[in-house]
Amino acid sequence: MPTAPDQPLHTDTSADAGAIVISVDAMGGDLGPAAVVAGIADSAAKNPALHFIVHGPEAQLGALIAARGIAERCTIRHAEGVVSMQDKPSQVMRSGQATSMWSTIESVRNHEATVAVSCGNTGALMAVSMIRLRKLPGVNRPAIACLWPSRNASGFNVMLDCGADIKADAPDLMQYALMGTSYARNGLGLARPRIGLLNVGTEDHKGRAELKAAHELIAAAAEAGQFDYVGFVEGGDLPSDRVDVIVTDGFTGNIALKTGEGTAKLIADFLSDSLRSTWRSKLGALLAMGALRHLKARIDPRRVNGGIFLGLNGTVVKSHGSADATGVSAAIGLASQLAQSGFQDRLAARDASVPQSGQDAPLGEIEGGNHS
């Protein structure tokens, strides 16, 4: 049930009234602005309601956008500077005002756009998002939520935090459970998500002290939060259909995410080697090509491209640095889905009302959408 954003879009850009405006950082990705603009063109063709504010060097972007025939769908916002993958977040925070990344976040801060998308340096993007958008009231540590291929009906689980912060205390983990619930409801359409807390075993006595404390906090918040708490889950449960949202600290989440990606890549490469090894297997691969393509699509990281920054006054989608046009388009697709569902307003309403204990908030009523 999409609801209208509570902040009116400023229509002094070339956006039509009622359009969804996405702010896109054209710079900072490994493949350069051509891949980003190609992804924008793909998204524009798929969804006529989208308008884009594209940030980067005006002359370069103007040529790329004109070549794609999408000039009417895009507003170019000139920015000379580019944040590189090597730049330290602290540097960018101090002196990154002239970069395309900063400008991209600024459009969300100014309510010109509903969601920002960038392929750039994650640490810098989080740092700029934090200081320009600021944390939602009641949120101590923002988180990055990622989608994970799974056996679920939707094909995905959500994991957070995937690396916004290197640690999380028990109240942070409880907050992640609430933010993850909102995201699964609005991003994956799950009315009552199942939440699990990542640990090294499923027994109640296992794990670190903060996990045992978080276990109690999340269990106590489940009824009011309208989610099902399945308790501790293990690394093997990440792609399972036991759980929809996996809560963990950003250190562990980042290691798990990259381990899963690395394992998938290893197996794909081994499979490719094996199928090329004999003429019989080559012929077999040719016959099975449709099936193998289907498999590739199911586990393609580009299909799940886009980590979401949660817990800020504005939604930011972080695309993989190596994203190509397909990857950028996937990230924009996720951004527009969240924009259309009024996700940010629901999240803000929910989080603002959650006391630190997390036990007494009437979350169910808030999630129902009765916010102005």
Next chain:
Amino acid sequence: MPTAPDQPLHTDTSADAGAIVISVDAMGGDLGPAAVVAGIADSAAKNPALHFIVHGPEAQLGALIAARGIAERCTIRHAEGVVSMQDKPSQVMRSGQATSMWSTIESVRNHEATVAVSCGNTGALMAVSMIRLRKLPGVNRPAIACLWPSRNASGFNVMLDCGADIKADAPDLMQYALMGTSYARNGLGLARPRIGLLNVGTEDHKGRAELKAAHELIAAAAEAGQFDYVGFVEGGDLPSDRVDVIVTDGFTGNIALKTGEGTAKLIADFLSDSLRSTWRSKLGALLAMGALRHLKARIDPRRVNGGIFLGLNGTVVKSHGSADATGVSAAIGLASQLAQSGFQDRLAARDASVPQSGQDAPLGEIEGGNHS
């Protein structure tokens, strides 16, 4: 270069002088003693130098062993009790003396066997191993080392700790680097292993405080320890050929291990689904069957079955609880390789001489084998 163990084998069992004696817990695995005895029979056929002390209920084991025709290769050690997967380590430590697991460790403690193998409850096995074998001098936290399928020439990387302890301080991580070096040298035959420290980024300023401290300690120990320190590695590097040994705390290592296994299983299942989806893909799969079998073997967790407990006065191999005969045989194969290489004696000599700072130990000379 295998060296003779410095402790004579007690030949009052039916072991031949010069035989490698492996102590095997027949109970506690998910598939029961029949699978374990089948694994022993497979190992016995492969390696005529092996003798086994098999622990569990005498009548039951006697029948299984006789049926496999390996009675001459096995000594049965009667134990009535079985440690279940649900038993808490603390309970087993207090009152597990009559269990097959306890008896299995006891044979290593008494120098009747060189290595112990069990498919049972990991926590209980570590607890019993700790109190009966005790930690090596200079080791604060023992670790579990696991093999990981990789792009390396050997086909494997080593990761530790995979879950012996839920935390590790900087000196523990440095100790893991040294123990992992010994294991890679003796278990994988790598003269000068490359060591990496698992983190959320490869830049020096990234990660938790204890990781930055460990980074300095390990770098300083590299020359004396005769390993190459490659610095921080990420989750995606686990299956890479950048590194041979990945050092991390037991919480992170356990999550990464299970995430990798879960991802591999998900992809294998998706592949199987895809290949069954049409008649063309079924025919293709038939033609490519040899190649697909080769792939399966390369990533088969049974092939890499066996976590090694490092840092104790004795070597213990933990097999997967779900191991079948192939898995048990793989674990015994690893155990016998370590027994034959004199691994435990080298490790003990090395660890005993490493001061806490890790900077001044003449590890190279020790590792060369000049210990009596």
